[in-house]
Amino acid sequence: MFTQFATYVTTWLSRTGVIQDDDIELYQYGFFILLTGIFHFIITVVLGFFFNVFCESILFYIMFTLLRSYAGGIHAKTESQCLVLSDLAILICVAGIRILQNSSSIMPPLILLSVGFGCILKLSPLDTEEKPLTTEERRLYKMHSQCIALNIVILAVVTYAIGINGIFHCAAVSLALEGLLLVAGKMSKYSQISDYPE
């Protein structure tokens, strides 16, 4: 769906002469990235509205996007798998924020925050076959992802201390989701290696 739309828009841009024919593939890729980002943002906001955590859902999207861009993690093999899995993950996270807000205990969000933070420190960045990183990029993005995760944890703890629990819950859920994607990505990489012994 997104690929078709990206192809349509890129062909139109090429016909108007705004982009060169050599760059069609590049702009098609760019439109795909942009459209999926907008689509998932809308899904997050709509779910946030239904679960009555509108602002928290936007905050979750921002925190998760920042973390995911640098930390990486598992990816679906096809576009349709991506659509289903991403929206399912967003649904679980937005519902999770609602559940955490209804619960008075600090332990569940604290555990999610700590485990997610630990996974990011240990496993990031995790690249893919489609977009491999150089050694320098790996070093740089590890530092970026750890800094972002640390800032989110500090923000969560400080806001919880002054009584703004919403930010604490968003941070816990976004760190936990990123941690889970990193663990799943690492496991998938190991299983691929063990499938092809030397």
Add this chain to the structure above:
Amino acid sequence: MKHCKEMLAKIAKATVEKALQRDANSTTCVFIYQPKTPQNLNRFKKSK
């Protein structure tokens, strides 16, 4: 009308270039499908 279309095309191009710049300087794309990156994406990288 033609002028309007040209303007729209230029805005679309600029927006996509921002997305490409962001993607070129990150580990993966945000959601759970990473298409194969085009070779010329490297020109949007800050460190080459």
